[in-house]
Amino acid sequence: MAKAADVYFSVDPWKIVEEGFNPAYSRVSESVFSLANETMGVRGCFDEGGSVDSLRGAYVNGVYDIERLGRSYRGIVDRTHFMIPAAEWLMTEITLDGEKLDLGRVRFRDFRREMDMRDGTLTRSFIWRTSTGKELRLRFLRFVDMTHRERAYQRIVMEPLNFSGTVEFSSGLSFDTVHEGYRKCFWHSARVEAENGRLMAQARTALSGQEVFAGALLNLPGAAAAHPTDKTVFLRASLSLEEGKETRVDKRVVILFDGREGESLWQSGREALAACDAVPPEEALQAQKDYWADYWRTSDVQIEAAEGSAAAVAMEQQGIRFCSFQLAQIYNGGSMRHNIGAKGLTGEAYNGHAFWDTEACCLPFYLFTNPQAARDLLLFRYNTLPLALERAKMLDCQGACYPLATLNGEEACSLWQHASLQLQPSTAVAYGVWHYTHVTGDWDFLYDYGAEMLLQISRFLASRVEKGGRTGKYGFFGVMGPDEFHMMVNNNAYTNYMGKRTLDCAVETLDRMRRERPLAYAALVDKTALNEGEILRWREIADQMYIPQDAAGLIEQHDDFFNLPHTDINAIPISEFPLYEHWSYDRIYRSDMIKQPDVLMMLYLYSTSFSETEKRVNYEFYEPRTIHESSLSPAIHSILAAELGKMEEAIRFFGFATRLDLDNYNRNTREGLHVTSIAMAWANIVYGFAGLRSDGEGLRFAPRLPDRWKRLRFSVLYRGRVIQLCMERDGTRFLLSQGDRLEVQVYGRPYTLSGEETRVPCQ
């Protein structure tokens, strides 16, 4: 593990704090200080812009444009789509004595920026000293409204310390926003307007034809309007400031993206602005505080340090809250039109695309903190089922093939080797449907939506599977498993196993649905033209799926994996990571070095179906061959290591889980946050150290407290109950703060939880 912390921010249980500004760290800070409310997101950029290095990004969930890629071979996408920056609404210019505020150029002191996770606000303050010797204290505050998702707020407070006089102040809205990778603005046909205290702008993307309205209300009496470009609009005013007194400019922003267009959208925008105008900013801020307080009541993870570990544990405590905070910002079930981008709304890397990380890594967090959001994530897949059906056809298959990377349900991955060979997006959706239903018992969801997805995914798998190979059994040929360092392999164990489980689940679900919901079943059969023969075939395939495993339980990752040349991964110099940048592309694919858990991934997902011996044998074989080029990798290893009692390894892998981005472990936080990876930080604690398993009968726990922790407390929601856990060195206390008694297993023994505390001694 070549990764090391790059500690920059101050440690605080509830805040992320930057004291003093380091320009070289500017983009990392911008990513970390990202705010979002699922509907919109904004990086922690300086309101006044300026010459500091910056990826100036204000994004709207679901807003993208399209690039046509030209024709290639069949089944290879000929167009892709990518998130683009939407309206810039922070835009501010402040000039004093002819000197423009630009932290890359002016003198300033007492710089402090902090994000408070208790209310989702970002504040920044400093004292600007002009070349004429005037000192102006500035405080910027912003938040995006969690209760009215179309709203955002900016406040700028100015206090002259040693003068009274005038500053030139202007505040704007702009669609002149450039996608950094494409170096291009994708917005066209803009309309802008400014009137008394109000700015409005609306624009349309070139190829996707999406239209967005942006409006702002400003308390800037007597301001004049300006339109420097046809996509930008400003209000400008001279503000008279008085020494020692605060002058405050509030900007209330509305961003609308709801499918409406043209005049209709413009009018909705005006109405939304009027509605926003009716709410004083202080009231909005209070609602915001209430929202987050409520969130933390059920979703907090509290870690207390054992003696001598205060510093390390304080960092973990801050880290896990940051992960939880960012996840809840990026997705909380506000809309089933959204999924979770690998970078959320915090940067343009990965093009805003969601991957199978959603179902494989993020879903547990939502299942146990916000089951409605988990359901909405799966509804995103249901709503995009028609596109998955199309995609399967492109691949000469039947049924539904879910995309590797997408914003809108269409396959956006232009690397055919990933898009065409990885079946895990589809099996992950099936896993998600199963896991969600299994944990929540939401049979309505299963029959109304899940069954159809399971059916179509099974159809896809049955049309993609081959019979043959060494054993004459079924298997998938020419695939890429989760370990992306082995391309176009045969009988990848993960793919075969996940395929088998998907088929099993589909058969079982349809069987049960036929009995329990015969009318719905008939309608589904009708809609999908399902015939009995298909189900029989799925059963046969599942029964005869080839899972290569030796007598000791070791599973071969794919055909002939054991015969690959060996790479001593410890002999690779740190300077050669990441390998994709330092090694010739083809060189990565030639040995037994693996990128991320593959066999181990299935042992994690279907944990209860494998014995401890199987986990141990495979862990001990594959772990030393894994270089963790995926940031998801260490957490999976940590969870398995904890289960196997390898607590030192578990802690080592856990090392950066909670602070991956806060401490810029991968040295690429500047591009945005690793949103799906930070989801695994939560799983690392709950599945790893509390030993939660949710894939078997009921819930199972096996708490194993790391040495440096004195106490770990968190709650999980489960079928209408709130289960509170308090893990301590000598044992764990369970308490239902809400809901009926519940039978669970702890260390393999049954316990009944209730409103009374249940104590289970440590094992």
Next chain:
Amino acid sequence: MAKAADVYFSVDPWKIVEEGFNPAYSRVSESVFSLANETMGVRGCFDEGGSVDSLRGAYVNGVYDIERLGRSYRGIVDRTHFMIPAAEWLMTEITLDGEKLDLGRVRFRDFRREMDMRDGTLTRSFIWRTSTGKELRLRFLRFVDMTHRERAYQRIVMEPLNFSGTVEFSSGLSFDTVHEGYRKCFWHSARVEAENGRLMAQARTALSGQEVFAGALLNLPGAAAAHPTDKTVFLRASLSLEEGKETRVDKRVVILFDGREGESLWQSGREALAACDAVPPEEALQAQKDYWADYWRTSDVQIEAAEGSAAAVAMEQQGIRFCSFQLAQIYNGGSMRHNIGAKGLTGEAYNGHAFWDTEACCLPFYLFTNPQAARDLLLFRYNTLPLALERAKMLDCQGACYPLATLNGEEACSLWQHASLQLQPSTAVAYGVWHYTHVTGDWDFLYDYGAEMLLQISRFLASRVEKGGRTGKYGFFGVMGPDEFHMMVNNNAYTNYMGKRTLDCAVETLDRMRRERPLAYAALVDKTALNEGEILRWREIADQMYIPQDAAGLIEQHDDFFNLPHTDINAIPISEFPLYEHWSYDRIYRSDMIKQPDVLMMLYLYSTSFSETEKRVNYEFYEPRTIHESSLSPAIHSILAAELGKMEEAIRFFGFATRLDLDNYNRNTREGLHVTSIAMAWANIVYGFAGLRSDGEGLRFAPRLPDRWKRLRFSVLYRGRVIQLCMERDGTRFLLSQGDRLEVQVYGRPYTLSGEETRVPCQ
């Protein structure tokens, strides 16, 4: 085999004749009627252009431009280059009574176009009847000069049949030529000039910065100059024609591309035009006839029909001459700056790129008809060795990796799966060096150039090979063999075997060179920083190379090939070919269906190293799994089938070899001729039916005359000798028409050939 002849041209032993014009066949005819002299090539387009479907292409060998592809992963090319159309020099406009000659629009009859392979001329004649009832007989003739490679000739003869009067005639030169795929003209900074009877134009490519001069001399007294664009120049004249009399316009063209630029090139162009002016067209035409007569004296293949087969054999006779004619046009050793593009200079498909076909398929033709040209082809590889060294570095390897596709030595293939995984371009160069030296005994070439290539290729292979796998032996992992339907496989037998032979050859060559040419050897060691340890390692790798073969002699194409699911290739409907267009890209790679000979390719190239049993076992296993999506495939199978006495199969596979393009078997001749495939037509006859083997000690023959042939006659050049063969039903007569006595083997028995006929009875 879903392929069938589409017979369109008339059969004639020495000509290709089109009687009557079929507009739907226009592009096919253009390809077939292509003329070239290695330095320049021109498709058989109509001089007067017009509205008929046409790929108007006049090409200059080595002229290309560049496209930047953007950064991708390491080792994947970030730019590519491609042949572009150069100066258009046929450009002619003829107007009579205001009606412009355009065979897509006007009335005409008695259309006839013919290419005469005895003098390399293309003529076209027809009678144009205007809407005013006038009849004008037109005859167009053109040829590109084989003795002065910068010259080309166009003649237009007009004869009014029922009137006397004036035609408006104009003739031009233009760099306004558009690449059809890119839909773009790549020429810039043009300079054009017209003066008394003389046109000149010069232009430069955008990114490759290549400059070409074009000039023309015209007998058009009193013509006026015109410049419709800044890249086009014309002479225009009104010609008075007299009923029943021929008026002739001769255009003598010079195209210069010699590395000079600007004024210097322009002045060279003027001088070249002046030199051309000194030669009357008739004299040039006579030199052309002499050139081709001389060519056919040594390079002709004559087939006589057995009774009842006259029609079929006449087609084969015409076909084999067409192949031989086109090969000699495209490459004849005029310059070692050129290689042989897959489509030669006959179209823009494959971007003018040369592939490993050159060494694997074309070289034998040159070795035995024009050894100097064979040497020049290899010198192209020597001259581009520095680029192959660069390419190896891009792939994190050492030594020289030769490009899969190139015009200038740089890798131009942007499909990484081919460019990075196919090692056969490098092993083919090594094979070519070895085969050339082995056949010619040209040790000077070997020591001056070949040894360095062998050394650097061996270095590349040694840095790419891995030790490990099932047997702990050496092998190549993550490769694509000749069978492009299996990507990223391990221990491809072809690649391993060719690698082994390359290393053997390098070690042996260097060993011999050290003894025979110690000074040159010392210089080479110095230049390449070769150390003894490397040679020892190459020997070890070669000795321990893994070649998977069972007791019966069956060679497994690559690890686990025998465990792939089976595809019944006969069950694939004809409508699904070519598979690349009809099947999802990834679907092609999942079964035991193979595209073209892979194991069989090595049995062909190193024929003498394998027993008949080995050939039989492997042929019988692989042939039924091969779908021949490469046009090179059937000839290899035909040659092996002939050796195995499977004459029916040999003839079946030979079926379209000689007439692949004449009869448009692949339905894509419109894109250009399959130049490298037609090289295999020659090999199919000489290696197949005469049973020539040139990879063992001396030459071996094993004549097997197909039933429908009465007699086959051809000559081969061999070490200063001309060996004439005359195969007949009862036996074969050998005669040296030039050179010293020679020992050869026929049917495995030694014979000494001399100026006296040697008769070997049939076996």
